Amino acid sequence: MPMRRREALGIAGRGTLAGLGAAVLGGAGSRAFAAASSRTHFPALVIGSGFGGAVAALRLGRAGVDTLVVERGREWPVAPRKHVFGSMNGVTDTMFWFRGSTRWPALPPTPVRPGPGIMEVSEENGLDIACGAGVGGGSLVYTGVTVAPPRRYFERLYPPGLRYEEFARTWFPKVRRMLGASPMPRDVYRSLPFTHSRLWDEHLARTGFRTFPLESTFDWDVVRRELAHTAPLSATVGESDFGCGNGAKKSLTRGYLPAALATGHVQLRALHEVRSIGRRRDGRFSVEVRRLTTGGAVLGTAEFTCDMLFVAAGTLNTNRLLVAARDRGDLPDLPASLGTGFGDNGDQLTLRSQTLRFHGGSQGSPCASGAFFPDEFDLPLLAESWVLPGYHAVPALITFSVTVDGDNRGTFRYDPRTRRVALADWSAGKSEAAARSARELSSRVIAANPGTLPVTVTTRPFTGHPLGGCAIGRTTDLEGRVHGVEGLYVLDGSLVPGNAGGVNPSLTIAALAERAMAGIVTRAG
Structure with a gap:
């Protein structure tokens, strides 16, 4: 009999998903476990366990469809009493996916041993692309912001068949409930590690801008235990980009x-x-x-077969797999539009100095608040209170912004000489409009706050929100079915047409996947 949800979440909270899998299949050494672990054909196979893949797995499983999920990265345990991940405060070999040195905003290059770390950083033409690598995908490494796009940008981005009212009424609330998203509680907001959050709000208020709380998937009870020093410090000292091993983040390994x-x-x-x-x-x-x-050693290769294939490997790797399959002739009927329309979501990170007011010996990573600017700058943007771990004592405040950029797009192309897929026509100039808007916001805040130095620092072109390449309504139908290849589905950020409409895209990706799976299950394909 299937395990009840309460029992499942209890096991996941105490240990690992591998333990849950053993409990469902039978222990290692059992006949059922041996049969399951040697199986190579499944009715459905899902590539990736991030926001799209996890939704697909749950809805297929509940529909009674035998499904295999393959994930390139490790399963990372929750360890309430010890550190699991590296961070900018303490670099380890587990931080990066097969890199020989670190590459991250404001982190000096540091040699590391290549292996299956939790974050891939791909150095594409004119843009660094970051994406998670582990069971839970991007939910391990994002900063938990869970916000829906404004209606007018949603309707501008998507075809008319995707109705905003339906998402606002059904799909966004469904995902929020599954993820357990909520705003930062007042007691956490008023604590010492979030002095920088309060100061950020004060600076914007003094400029005449209104900030508002942002929903987050951090576990506020764990954050409170950190504040009480009964849990290892993680979220309260700025850790998030490379995971929170103490369970401070409600990743997909806690729900879906x-x-x-x-x-x-x-x-x-x-x-x-x-x-x-x-x-x-x-x-x-x-x-x-x-x-x-x-450790990164190759144990061997394997082949799996399936009748329904759900590609949810994240925007970067979904495009790599599908563009290569088309251009090598492995799936020659894939549409010509595949690989086009990539965008960086207008991601920008800016640092500005602040008046020499002590804002805590450490800065907490959960984002408390944001401010939306539809008309004030070259491009509409959502600015969010952010943190730069490893630089807690620097008298500066960090703003992360996601910008509504409908123009700048790139294309993934396959190179037969290298047998690799790369972002072929991107340049640093395609990020400039977003950067200009972010700098202008910073300049206005600086001008309104006496004593703040007139200096804004931005990072090299970088995105943690790669989007597009398999745009919904163009490369796929409105439920992720890829045109021209029956039984093939895409369910991840590559469905989003290059920009999420001025928001962090996780909620939108999961909502698109929930809507798609409802239709796929109802119509049995």
Whole structure:
């Protein structure tokens, strides 16, 4: 009998999803476990366990469809009493996906041992693209902001068949409930590690701008335990970009994924990196993976087959897999529009000095508030109170902004010489309009706050929100079915047409996936 949701979440909270999988399938060494672990064909296979893949896994499992989820990264345990992840305050080899040195805003290059770390940073032409690598995908490394786009930008981005009223009434609330999103409580906001958040709000208020609380998926009870020094410090000292090992973040391993495994119809295999996809003569999809150790050694390769293939590897890797499959001839019927319309969501990080007012020995990472500017600058933008870990004592405040940029787009192309897919036509200039808007906001705040030095620092072009390449309504139908290839679906940030409409995209990605899966399950494909 399928495990109940309460039991599933209890096991996930105490330990690992691997433990939950063993509880559902039977212990290692059992006949059921051996049969399950040796299985290579599934009715449905999901590539990736992030916001799209986790939704697909849960809805397929609850529909009774035997499903395999393959994830290239590790499963990271919740460890309430010890540190699991590295951070800008303490670099470790587990932070980056197969890099020989660190590459991150404001983090000096530091040698690290290449391996299956939690964050991939791809140095594309004119842009660094960051994406999560682990069970839970981007939910491990994002900063929890869970916000819906304004109606007018949603309607500008998506085809008329995606109605904003439907998302506002059904899909956004459904995802918020599953993720457990809520604003920062007042007692946390008033605590010492969030002095910088209050000061950020004061600066904007003095400029005449209104800020408002942003919903977040941080676990405020864990944050309170950090404040009481009964849990290892993580969220309250600015950790988030490379994970919060003490459970301070409600990642997908706390909700969607354990609920999927508890159906008894879903298996999840970590450290299985998909290298190629294609279609066999019998019509089944073929998915070739390499199996990795936690240290990065290759254990071997394997092939899985399926009837329905859900590609949810994240924007960067979904485009890599599908563009290569089309141009190598493995899936030659994929549409020509595939790989086009990529955007960086207008991501910008700015630093400005502040009056020499002590704002805490550490800065907490959960984002407390934001301010939206639809008409004040070159481009509309949402500014958010942010933190730059490792620089707590510097008298400066950080703003992260996501900008409504409908013009600047790039294309993923396959190079037959290198056999690699890369962002071919992006340049630093395509980020300039967003950067200009962010700098103008900073300049106005500086002018309104006496004693603040007239200096704004921005980072090199960088995005943690890559979007597009498989735009919904263009490369796919409105439920993620890829045109021209029956049984193939895309359910991740590549559906979003290059920009999320002035918001962090996680809520939109999961909501698009929820709506898509409702239709796919209802119509059995």
